[in-house]
Amino acid sequence: MTAAAERSGVSKHIAVVGAGLGGLRSAEQLRAAGHDGPVTVIGAEPHLPYSRPPLSKELLAHELLGGGGGAPEAAGAADDLGALHQRVAFRRRASVAGVTFRLGTAVTGTDLTSGTLALADGGTARFDGLIAATGLRPRRLTVPGPAGPGSGxxxxxxxxxxxxxxxxxxxxxxxxxxxxxxxxxxxxxxxxxxxxxxxxxxxxxxxxxxxxxxxxxxxxxxxxxxxxxxxxxxxxxxxxxxxxxxxxxxxxxxxxxxxxxxxxxxxxxxxxxxxxxxxxxxxxxxxxxxxxxxxxxxxxxxxxxxxxxxxxxxxxxxxxAIGSVPNTEWLASAGLDLTDGVLCDNSLAAHPAGRPWAVVAAVGDVARFPNPLFDDVPRRVEHWSMPTDTARRAAVTVTARLAGDPVDTTPFRPLPSFWSDQGELRMWSFGSPGLADEVTVAEGDLREPARGLLATYRRAGRLVGSVAVNLPPLRHRELREALLAQ
Ligand SMILES: Cc1cc2nc3c(=O)[nH]c(=O)nc-3n(C[C@H](O)[C@H](O)[C@H](O)COP(=O)(O)OP(=O)(O)OC[C@H]3O[C@@H](n4cnc5c(N)ncnc54)[C@H](O)[C@@H]3O)c2cc1C
Missing domain, CATH: 3.50.50.60 (FAD/NAD(P)-binding domain)
Known part of the structure; x- marks a missing residue:
């Protein structure tokens, strides 16, 4: 328990930093795990949590050419940021009705000893338990030439x-x-x-x-x-x-x-x-x-x-679109291993050096943790499925640690999965194909992936991933199960 919790003597306050998918799911899962004390989700963006996948697909094209087709009309109601947000905002479940969302202000620093977060607007927020859900930001090219807003x-x-x-x-x-x-x-x-x-x-x-x-x-x-x-x-x-x-x-x-x-x-x-x-x-x-x-x-x-x-x-x-950088600067003084994200154990707990009492966890794209489904090497996974899976486990871990209960040591073996819509191709990936040393085209013809393709990925002979292109969703369950059976 932190010094702040001991001082307050009230029910423990959990701060979730980052109001994306991982932040929202963390709040929901804290309630599901039985935490009924205060929860505050603090987000740098001014928007309530929303879904990012449509940003590169349907929302980018949404009504851009206007109803009549051809050259686009001037920006209209469809371009209003609020209207765009509504199209992708996550539904707020009843379980998070009592959760406070503090939006439009980034967390800039963390003091684990006092249980205090410093905010960009000059304010502070207190916590007994902390969940990092700050995701990634785009890596930028540092080459000569025009830069900044209006540069194209x-x-x-x-x-x-x-x-x-x-x-x-x-x-x-x-x-x-x-x-x-x-x-x-x-x-x-x-x-x-x-x-x-x-x-x-x-x-x-x-x-x-x-x-x-x-x-x-x-x-x-x-x-x-x-x-x-x-x-x-x-x-x-x-x-x-x-x-x-x-x-x-x-x-x-x-x-x-x-x-x-x-x-x-x-x-x-x-x-x-x-x-x-x-x-x-x-x-x-x-x-x-x-x-x-x-x-x-x-x-x-x-x-x-x-x-x-x-x-x-x-x-x-x-x-x-040259990759991403984990948002961890706000944790710089917390004594955590921030090499490529927030290093966590298999229960998603992060362990700050010199502060063993601190209750800290990470979820989503920013969390680097070992997954025994593959091996014991901690890795970050930038997949849609991860914020939800990691939030479930992190919430159980944080809730137990704050209550002084034993932490669940059942191995956490989430199966990564993501999809990608690209023109006539809809790809679904299960597992971690990137770990493989051998790829087999199990179905279909590489010359015509749009007609259906299945590639399986093995490492040292063991199945570690699959990629399905334009296969019916009914097949996905079988692909998932093949991986989980390893
Ligand atoms: C354009 C795009 C398309 C995608 N398409 C797909 C797809 O088709 N299929 C798929 O499987 N996955 C897709 N993904 C990946 C998926 O959206 C991510 O894996 C998911 O959003 C990760 O959620 P997260 O909560 O970990 O991080 P994020 O969604 O990035 O949320 C992190 C939040 O934390 C905030 N934050 C950062 N620093 C601070 C701070 N210091 N203080 C307070 N708040 C902070 C950020 O502003 C952000 O709102 C896509 C991602 C993008 C960007």
């Missing part, structure tokens, strides 16, 4: 990021359309398996040029959505085919080929070294190199054989 460089993590990107896409689409006022307008895009989408049927309408830097899941989703909207899209990825680390080379190449057929260009194996432009980005400057046969490119922007030193991909808008 975007990232995507929050609703506000999405609103800025959406406004940028709207402006770029309108600018492009104004260059060809008499050109025929395309039909509005449909966010459903749609092959090449409207961009191929634009009848000569100029397209805004969007460059997505980074070929991970978020980058590929944004690329597909921008393509649906009628943009000319190129993904730049230095490491290899998109989502290589998770999918493995063969499946990643198959996904790339599918996206290329939908009209998305890829520049693989080249890093971005600068942005061209004065106040606004006009192009992306690629690293040195020579592409002897053009194989590193598709999208045919740079002819085969051309030296790439300083080669520029023209861009009206850039989205940087």
């Amino acid at each position: 460089r975007h990232v995507l993590r929050t609703l506000d990021d999405m609103a800025a990107l959406r406004a940028g896409l709207r402006a770029a689409l309108r600018d492009a359309a104004s260059l060809a006022p008499s050109a025929p307008v395309p039909s509005p895009p449909v966010l459903a398996p749609a092959g090449a989408g409207p961009a191929t049927a634009s009848g000569g309408l100029p397209r805004p040029r969007v460059v997505v830097v980074g070929g991970g899941f978020v980058g590929c989703e944004v690329a597909c959505t921008a393509r649906w909207l009628g943009c000319d899209v190129t993904v730049v990825e230095p490491a290899g085919p998109p989502m290589l680390r998770v999918l493995g080379a063969e499946v990643a190449a198959a996904v790339q080929a599918s996206h290329e057929r939908a009209g998305i260009g890829f520049v693989i194996g080249r890093a971005v070294i600068a942005y061209a432009g004065q106040d606004r980005v006009t192009g992306v400057v690629l690293a040195d190199g020579t592409d002897a046969d053009g194989s590193g490119f598709s999208g045919a922007r740079i002819p085969a054989g051309q030296a790439l030193a300083g080669a520029v991909l023209p861009a009206d808008l850039v989205v940087e």
Whole structure:
């Protein structure tokens, strides 16, 4: 028990820092675990918890082209931040009716000895137990060139990021359309398996040029959505085919080929070294190199054989999707291991050096913990399923420790899972395919992943993951069970 709890003598106060999915689920699960004392969820964003997956997909495209199709109208009611938030806000369950949400103020510091959090607005908040649910923020490219608001460089993590990107896409689409006022307008895009989408049927309408830097899941989703909207899209990825680390080379190449057929260009194996432009980005400057046969490119922007030193991909808008950084600075003085997130044990408890009495746990994307389903190496998992699973366990741990009860030592073996909608492909991943040393295409044809594909991933012969593309949801249960049976 902290000094603060001893002083107060009232029921224990739990602070949850971060008001995303993990923060909301933590509050719900604290109640489910029997904690009936005060709970405060403190969030840096001004919004009540909302779902992030639609930010790169349907919400980004939502009514962007207007009811009549073709060039977008000026921003309207659909762009209002409150209206956008309502479309993705999580339902507030009755169990969190008594939970206090303190929003729009970041936690900037933590004093475990006094049980006090420092807030960016100058205030403080007290706690006996603490749950860190602060997630991640986008990593930024530190290269020369225009930067900051209005520069045309975007990232995507929050609703506000999405609103800025959406406004940028709207402006770029309108600018492009104004260059060809008499050109025929395309039909509005449909966010459903749609092959090449409207961009191929634009009848000569100029397209805004969007460059997505980074070929991970978020980058590929944004690329597909921008393509649906009628943009000319190129993904730049230095490491290899998109989502290589998770999918493995063969499946990643198959996904790339599918996206290329939908009209998305890829520049693989080249890093971005600068942005061209004065106040606004006009192009992306690629690293040195020579592409002897053009194989590193598709999208045919740079002819085969051309030296790439300083080669520029023209861009009206850039989205940087080059990975994320855990939000842990507010815990810097807490004596925790903050190497790549908050290090926890298998019960999600974090152990501050020199303060064994402190009750601290972490959940969601920011938590790094060992999962005996695979091995004893602590890892962070940036999957949708994790905030809910980890919140359930962390709430039980924190509630027990505050009550002085023994902590549940049953091994916590959550099965990671996530989905990704990319053009005509709906991918579902179970387990941790990224750990595998062997990939097998168990079903389907790599040349036609849209017709259904199943890849299984093994490490030292043991199944550690599977990726299903366009397989019916009925199959998912069987894939999950195969992994849990390991
Ligand atoms: C664009 C996008 C698309 C995605 N699509 C998919 C998908 O299709 N499928 C899938 O499985 N997963 C997807 N994900 C991943 C999924 O959304 C995340 O795994 C999930 O949101 C993690 O939840 P979290 O609560 O751990 O973190 P977050 O949702 O990031 O919440 C953390 C919150 O903490 C706040 N915070 C940070 N620092 C502080 C501080 N110092 N003080 C107070 N508050 C703070 C942040 O502002 C944020 O609101 C997507 C993610 C993004 C960004």
